[in-house]
Amino acid sequence: MTNLELARRFYEIASLLEVRGESVFRIRAYQRAAQTLEALGEDVAAVAARGGLRRLPGVGRDLAARIEEYLATGRLAQLETLRAGLPATFLGLLEIRGLGPRTARALWEQLGIDSVEALEEACRSGRILGVAGIREKSRTNIVQAIERWRAGQARTPLARALAVARHLVETLRARGDVDRIEIAGSLRRMRETVKDVDLLVTSRAPARVLETFVTLPSVAAVTARGPTRVSVRHQAGLAVDLRVVEPEAFGAALQYFTGSREHNVRTREIASRRGRRLSEYGVFDERTGQRVAGLTEEDVYAAIGLPWIPPELRENQGEIEAAREGALPSLVTVEDLRGDLHAHTDWSDGRLTLERMVAAAEARGYEYVIVSDHSASLAIAHGLDVERLRAQAREIRALQARTRIRILAGTECDILEDGRLDFPDEVLAGLDVVLAAVHSRFKQSRADMTARIVRALANPWVNVLVHPTGRRLGTREPYDVDLEAVLAAAREHGKAVEINGSPERLDLADVHARRAAALGVPVAISSDTHALAEFEHVALGVAVARRAWLTPAHVLNTRPLDGLRAWSRPAGRAATG
Numbered sequence: 250m251t252n253l254e255l256a257r258r259f260y261e262i263a264s265l266l267e268v269r270g271e272s273v274f275r276i277r278a279y280q281r282a283a284q285t286l287e288a289l290g291e292d293v294a295a296v297a298a299r300g301g302l303r304r305l306p307g308v309g310r311d312l313a314a315r316i317e318e319y320l321a322t323g324r325l326a327q328l329e330t331l332r333a334g335l336p337a338t339f340l341g342l343l344e345i346r347g348l349g350p351r352t353a354r355a356l357w358e359q360l361g362i363d364s365v366e367a368l369e370e371a372c373r374s375g376r377i378l379g380v381a382g383i384r385e386k387s388r389t390n391i392v393q394a395i396e397r398w399r400a401g402q403a404r405t406p407l408a409r410a411l412a413v414a415r416h417l418v419e420t421l422r423a424r425g426d427v428d429r430i431e432i433a434g435s436l437r438r439m440r441e442t443v444k445d446v447d448l449l450v451t452s453r454a455p456a457r458v459l460e461t462f463v464t465l466p467s468v469a470a471v472t473a474r475g476p477t478r479v480s481v482r483h484q485a486g487l488a489v490d491l492r493v494v495e496p497e498a499f500g501a502a503l504q505y506f507t508g509s510r511e512h513n514v515r516t517r518e519i520a521s522r523r524g525r526r527l528s529e530y531g532v533f534d535e536r537t538g539q540r541v542a543g544l545t546e547e548d549v550y551a552a553i554g555l556p557w558i559p560p561e562l563r564e565n566q567g568e569i570e571a572a573r574e575g576a577l578p579s580l581v582t583v584e585d586l587r588g589d590l591h592a593h594t595d596w597s598d599g600r601l602t603l604e605r606m607v608a609a610a611e612a613r614g615y616e617y618v619i620v621s622d623h624s625a626s627l628a629i630a631h632g633l634d635v636e637r638l639r640a641q642a643r644e645i646r647a648l649q650a651r652t653r654i655r656i657l658a659g660t661e662c663d664i665l666e667d668g669r670l671d672f673p674d675e676v677l678a679g680l681d682v683v684l685a686a687v688h689s690r691f692k693q694s695r696a697d698m699t700a701r702i703v704r705a706l707a708n709p710w711v712n713v714l715v716h717p718t719g720r721r722l723g724t725r726e727p728y729d730v731d732l733e734a735v736l737a738a739a740r741e742h743g744k745a746v747e748i749n750g751s752p753e754r755l756d757l758a759d760v761h762a763r764r765a766a767a768l769g770v771p772v773a774i775s776s777d778t779h780a781l782a783e784f785e786h787v788a789l790g791v792a793v794a795r796r797a798w799l800t801p802a803h804v805l806n807t808r809p810l811d812g813l814r815a816w817s818r819p820a821g822r823a824a825t826g
């Protein structure tokens with residue numbers, strides 16, 4: 250059990266480093282190493298004995314030394330230093346959404362708040378006001394966050410929940426005892442936020458699987474426990490449900506627990522009209538009581554006369570009718586994308602150099618990638634003025650000479666307050682693709698904001714309106730805008746809109762992207778990458794696109810380079826060669 254004890258301690262070190270405001274890289278390093286240890290099939294002492302620690306994913310020289318220290322002494326000096334002076338209940342505060350680690354620490358230091366209960370009391374009495382910049386509004390937010398936390402109702406953004414779920418799946422697989430394991434619920438449907446993670450497993454040793462699960466270091470507390478099911482609170486601050494089901498009923502259970510409820514109501518009705526009963530245990534003949542399907546989801550749908558329906562569509566938003574008519578869409582996949590149309594470099598607020606950014610896009614197998622750094626009015630992001638944009642264009646040309654992938658010169662150009670663009674037309678004309686975005690004055694009236702964006706879309710050189718509503722999941726509401734008018738303008742002027750795959754944006758949302766596609770407005774699915782790992786964010790954008798019923802034909806960046814360029818710079822409007 251050394252692996253788990255060590256993992257638990259590494260998770261704790263990560264949290265404590267967070268509280269101390271340490272660098273995210275150090276924090277992540279401990280989290281990654283903890284995850285590796287949690288999922289490790291072999292005893293870490295045995296790995297150390299054969300000199301294999303450094304080959305474990307996420308374990309470098311420093312962490313290998315920490316592991317050696319623990320194996321030799323049973324202690325971690327660093328953890329003891331970090332813990333000094335902090336009560337054991339303190340880390341529970343980090344589960345309250347919206348209360349950052351720094352604020353938590355300030356509350357401890359200045360008010361001695363060391364638990365959720367103490368925090369609640371300080372909110373009620375008003376003692377909290379004025380500490381760490383907390384005013385009335387943040388007090389209200391904290392009180393609401395505590396209520397949601399108590400009720401287990403705080404919704405978690407998709408990306409965070411996916412990371413937790415995938416890690417748990419990997420861990421349980423690696424630890425043996427499970428035969429099949431799948432993510433179900435809203436997370437399998439890829440909703441933008443989820444209430445909890447639902448996991449389904451089959452196993453010949455159900456009791457052992459449940460026991461393994463509840464003793465995982467990343468599991469913070471067990472909230473309910475039965476013979477085939479447990480509910481826990483994960484240390485990442487969300488609930489996880491694990492159910493063990495019969496292998497013969499796995500498909501039926503997966504169908505049932507994937508939902509949505511509304512979709513299930515419809516499938517049950519369809520079953521019953523066919524003289525069959527559909528439940529989490531299978532499809533049964535109503536006369537004989539015999540089970541006619543249950544092993545796989547395909548069998549279950551087939552037994553009620555339907556083709557298998559992709560989970561992302563199961564919201565009772567027309568998928569049942571489409572399935573009946575054989576008209577389900579062939580949804581877009583990550584593999585359909587030929588390039589990324591939104592990427593930053595260290596010329597503005599990205600972390601990669603131009604060369605490394607392009608190399609990373611090439612390594613993903615893309616045909617093209619855009620360079621879309623910010624424009625000058627976004628000073629906070631070190632936006633480019635005309636001169637630096639020209640200098641960047643020269644670098645792009647030089648780099649292109651020794652690069653296979655096509656580098657498109659672009660910009661993420663600010664839409665100014667009145668709808669003008671931050672670069673003059675003749676500059677925009679010299680670029681291959683122009684993205685336009687609102688980054689300021691979010692509080693404009695609905696009429697002003699709508700007019701502002703519509704005007705920008707009328708600019709002949711603008712191609713894609715990116716993150717069209719400006720929302721940030723859980724932290725910033727979309728700005729007030731008449732999206733229908735915006736989409737109509739995009740259609741009129743032949744412009745595209747973006748699904749931004751950045752985990753905190755997912756903008757457009759699924760319903761809006763579906764509307765755009767219905768109007769015939771092309772949709773770009775982009776990563777908005779600012780770092781190497783963030784190219785992966787297109788996968789989240791694709792998830793939103795699939796929930797929006799998009800096929801490859803709806804998506805701008807499934808087009809080959811020629812098609813894309815013919816669209817962005819049609820003949821007669823050609824700019825550079």
Ligand code: DGT
Nearest residue numbers: 434435436443444445505506507508509510513514
């Ligand atoms: P959420 O709120 O993000 O967790 O959304 P879901 O869809 O994951 O909801 P959840 O976790 O309460 O339940 C998972 C699935 O199980 C749900 O989509 C459908 C199924 N389910 C659970 N309870 C019921 C129920 O009372 N009736 C029906 N028809 N289905 C249910």
Ligand code: CA
Nearest residue numbers: 434435445447
């Ligand atoms: Ca759920």
